[in-house]
Amino acid sequence: MEIQVISEREAMRVLQLHSDWIEYEPVKKEIATAEKCERKLHRFEELLVLFVSVEKGDNEDLAEKLINEVSDFMKKLKVNKMLIYPYAHLSNNLAKPTAALKVLKAMEKYAKQKGIEVYRTPFGWCKKFSLSIKGHPLAEQLRVIESKKTRDEKEKAERKISEALKAEEKLESFWYIIKPDGKMVPVEKFDFSKHKNMEKLARYEIAKSRAVQQIPPHVKLMRKLEIADYEPGSDPGNFRWYPKGALIKSLLEQYVTAKTIEYGAMEVETPVMYDFHHPTLTKYLDRFPARQYVVRSEDKELFLRFSACFGQFLMAHDTQISYRHLPLRIYELTRYSFRREKSGELVGLRRLRAFTMPDCHALCANLEQAKEEMIRRFDLCVRILEEGLGLTKGEDYELAIRFTKDFYEKNRDFVNALVKKMGKPALVEMWEQRFFYFILKWEFNFIDNLDKASALSTDQIDVENGERYGITYVDEKAEKKYPLILHCSPSGAIERCIYAMLEKAYRQQKEGKSPMLPLWLSPTQVRVIPISDNFLPYAEKIASEIEKKDIRVDIDDRMLTMQKKVREAETEWIPYIIVVGKKEVESKTLPVRDREAGEIRKMKLAELVEEIKKKTWDKPFKPLTLPKYLSQRPQFYG
């Protein structure tokens, strides 16, 4: 059966059957207002039978529309006989009998006007019938004719979306490169020879054409290292996190949160779902045609948040704010934010439908304050990427700045100051007029092994939402004012940070270095390998000394050869591996296989501990969340 239109809303539903013949016989009245009829067997041949359910809100206009459609169809089939058969069982939202009969009679009238030989079975009767349907593919069809109201609502929604899209399409961008000295040159005139990654970013952003047939390296790594994996039992882009991945993710979350609080933000927590029809939110959503996850609850339609904006703005709306409180910094680690990205654009940890986004807003009194604040946040972002994730400017990530022409002309010095801070050329996208709610936005873009760019840290100056959400502060003259709002994700999505670190590690491997995660994020920081089970007690002693210092340590107590255990520790990217046997028990020094240095270093236990503490002192710590003994660990992947 071919279904032409499906709608959950009110509509006239018609089952249309091209039949060899139909016979029916009225059996008994079902309602008092049933039509008069002859109680005998009626038979028709070579005709189109229309089983019709008239739903609430249907009217004579719809009847005409339906007959027009059906009539066109009948010409194709070369049939000119029709039977209209009132049939309640296609709907659970039926119109009242009087209204339904009116519509049915209208159908009959329009069909007659079209010159169709039309019959109608009596309304309000329980009838028995049998019929023979022709065998061709178009013989059976369901038609759903929507009421004008339903159609209008739909069209209105579609129009809104298409207008937003059109406006965005029309939006013309001009691309430049700004050098650290403030010189801005059109992108085609820039010499990229010393800035290969910038060239990749520019190409990715402007041309956006690439042809690779390859699974992104980080996808294999995230599974091999038992960090995260696809969860086919969920919606695509919603991941499962294995213990090691959950540990890494949790540490990153703690770190970004700690750094953002240190910068001066107040951590809050807001709901993950919001009323679709909340007046303020509706207006905001209208600007963003992309799709949300929608949740139904009782009579409400809710959408899952795609950032912390809603919750924080609604909170700010109800907050008493003085100019003295500004800049007011609010932070939330959204676990999760949801974006129902189109299925074709989901890629491993790079782009998900459910992700953890640190989101920090700053309410600012005026542009001067906003610019000053943005500089501070820029520093915060650099610190997180460089010190936290171990990424390097120019090597791993590039700066892109986007702004309106008007903003640039009035704030050249500020833009130049950002580029100067970066110390590398930055990609510029300049718009003639403002389309988005912001006048300036910058991002750090990570460039991966397939030459794709992904935004990590980002910040923007929002000039619209203060007013839209009715967020006000009281200025020196006791007047209510709308603040400017900075939107910043200091690190970008946490999942994407892991993607970036894995892609970087892969690149290092290609360059002949040992791939690894930063020490503070390595699930196992030190592995102790007893050469045989005779030395297990000594290994345990070493491990417990290390563990006491808040260092994640485990013991490979499996009955395997030492070579094999070393090999497996290496494939797990463990930063320090210690083999203990007879010599170690006697000498009290340890041969530490240092992954980063690529050599075995003779060290005292205290020296090793000190080195690790020195490298991780400003980072959060969590104990190992896996059994300390490898013999006790299940295998999650592979």
Added chain:
RNA sequence: GCCCCCGUAGCCUAGCUGGUUAGGGCGUCAGCCUUGUAAGCUGAAGACCCCGGGUUCGAAUCCCGGCGGGGGCUCCA
């Protein structure tokens, strides 16, 4: 969402011009080995060949639909 490619034990994969019990490696389990810095030996278990339909005497293999993955387009608040 559209177009293209892919889907075989937990993992990697052979077979895929249709034809006996779907072959191998890693891992798992059992046993042996008690080890000096990247893979010790032997054996066993483990496969609705992604799911559903079709073609056929016969389908992992061919066709259609779905689900999942990848790439491209598009998009990215």
